[in-house]
Structure formats: structure tokens, C-alpha cells
Amino acid sequence: MSDLPPEALDDCFRPPDIPVEVHCLHCGREYDSYLIWWDEHIVDGERGGFWRCPTPGCDGAGFGFDIWPVNGEYRDGDREFIWSDDEEDDEAYEEEDEEFDLGPRDELSPSDDLGWDAESVPW
Numbered sequence: 001m002s003d004l005p006p007e008a009l010d011d012c013f014r015p016p017d018i019p020v021e022v023h024c025l026h027c028g029r030e031y032d033s034y035l036i037w038w039d040e041h042i043v044d045g046e047r048g049g050f051w052r053c054p055t056p057g058c059d060g061a062g063f064g065f066d067i068w069p070v071n072g073e074y075r076d077g078d079r080e081f082i083w084s085d086d087e088e089d090d091e092a093y094e095e096e097d098e099e100f101d102l103g104p105r106d107e108l109s110p111s112d113d114l115g116w117d118a119e120s121v122p123w
Contacts, residue, residue, distance in 0.1 A: 004038055005038075005040070005047060005049075007047065007048055007049070008038040008040070008049060008051075011049075011051060012064075013050075013051050013061070013062030013063050013064060013065050014051055014063060015033040015034065015036040015051060015063045015067075016033055016063065019032045019033045019034040020032070020033050020069050020070075020071065021033070021069070021070040021071070022036070022063070022067050022068060022069055022070060023067070023068055023069075023070050024053040024055065024058060024060040024066060024067050025060060025066045025067070025068065026053065026058050026059055026060035026066055027053060027055045027057075027058040027060060029053070029055050029058070030070060031054065031055075033063060033067070033069075035054040036051050036052065036053065036054065036063060036067060037051070037052055037054055038050075038051060038052075039051075039052040039061075050062065051063060051067075053066065053067055
């Protein structure tokens with residue numbers, strides 16, 4: 001990885017230093033994480049890029065984003081889980097959902113005035 005630009009090495013979605021078996025959510029393929037590659041782009045003179053799945057035609061990108069360790073007990077270099085299937089997390093999300101509950105969706109009909117008209121929408 002030493003010939004990579006600094007932005008690739010600093011990217012939070014770069015593959016782990018010690019290869020692990022991973023699964024891509026886009027193509028479904030399993031492979032070793034050392035195969036994830038840096039796809040560099042230069043846009044308006046700015047250099048950047050993404051860590052990509054090695055499967056041709058797959059747009060999966062980022063370790064811990066679209067590309068996940070097969071081992072659900074995987075820990076990163078700081079010994080932290082990169083994902084959690086913790087019931088406490090589920091309860092927190094349920095509480096958040098309750099805060100934003102909009103009520104039954106069948107209360108609105110296409111004829112209801114929502115305060116905007118089709119001409120004000122930019123698309």
C-alpha cells in the first residue's frame with residue numbers, strides 16, 4: 001500500500017492492514033480484503049477516490065460501507081467491532097422512530113393540499 005496517495009491511506013473506508021475475508025453487499029461475492037483496490041479520480045483538479053470491490057462491473061465501495069467482514073465478530077485495529085447486532089442498539093432505533101412517527105399514512109390523499117404546487121418543484 002506504500003505507493004498509494006495520502007488520501008487513500010487516510011480514507012476511513014480503506015481495507016484493514018491484516019487481510020480478512022469480506023462480503024460485498026452489491027455483488028454478493030466473498031474474497032480477501034487485500035483485493036479491494038483504490039479507484040482514483042481527479043475532478044476539477046482535486047484528487048480523490050474510493051476503495052472498490054474487485055469484481056468487474058460491481059459498484060460496491062468501502063470497507064465497512066458496502067464491503068463487510070464475513071466474520072461478524074471482526075474487530076478493527078483498535079479492537080472495536082465495526083458493526084453491532086446489539087439489542088440495545090435496536091431499542092435506541094425504535095425510540096428514535098417513535099419520535100418521528102407521522103401517524104397512519106392513509107390519512108393523506110392525492111387531493112390534500114400540502115402547501116406546494118407542482119410549479120414550485122425544481123424538477
